[in-house]
Amino acid sequence: MITGTCLCGGVQFGVTAFSSAIFKCHCSKCRKAFGGASSAAALVGKDDFRWLRGSEGVREFQYESGFLRRFCPDCGAIVPQFLAGHQVYWIPVGLLDSEPGIRLKHHIHVDSKADWEILDADTRRLGAGFGSP
Numbered sequence: 001m002i003t004g005t006c007l008c009g010g011v012q013f014g015v016t017a018f019s020s021a022i023f024k025c026h027c028s029k030c031r032k033a034f035g036g037a038s039s040a041a042a043l044v045g046k047d048d049f050r051w052l053r054g055s056e057g058v059r060e061f062q063y064e065s066g067f068l069r070r071f072c073p074d075c076g077a078i079v080p081q082f083l084a085g086h087q088v089y090w091i092p093v094g095l096l097d098s099e100p101g102i103r104l105k106h107h108i109h110v111d112s113k114a115d116w117e118i119l120d121a122d123t124r125r126l127g128a129g130f131g132s133p
Ligand SMILES: [Zn+2]
Pocket: 006, 007, 008, 009, 010, 011, 072, 073, 074, 075, 076, 077
């Protein structure tokens, strides 16, 4: 099992298998939430995910569009969230504590990326909706 922890260590989870490659989302809401060019995440099936500690204290922010982010109440790190519509967990891969065995493969919402971000010409781009929370 691969574990993931937030910045302060108060929230911890475990993953036994990933059901997607890593994807970066370049939408404006991920930019705001992560304070960077994009978010990097992967999907995990319901049965391959478990909370190990701190899940009861996790807080959430819901944007008026319905866009949701859950985060650690102590350090503010964005933590996994369950996507009920797809029955999978969305996992911010920066939280993982060891090699996940998957690689960055897709870029989504590239049409709304920041003008200052330069993507390689050969970057694989997918349209809106793929794995996006
Ligand atoms: Zn924390």
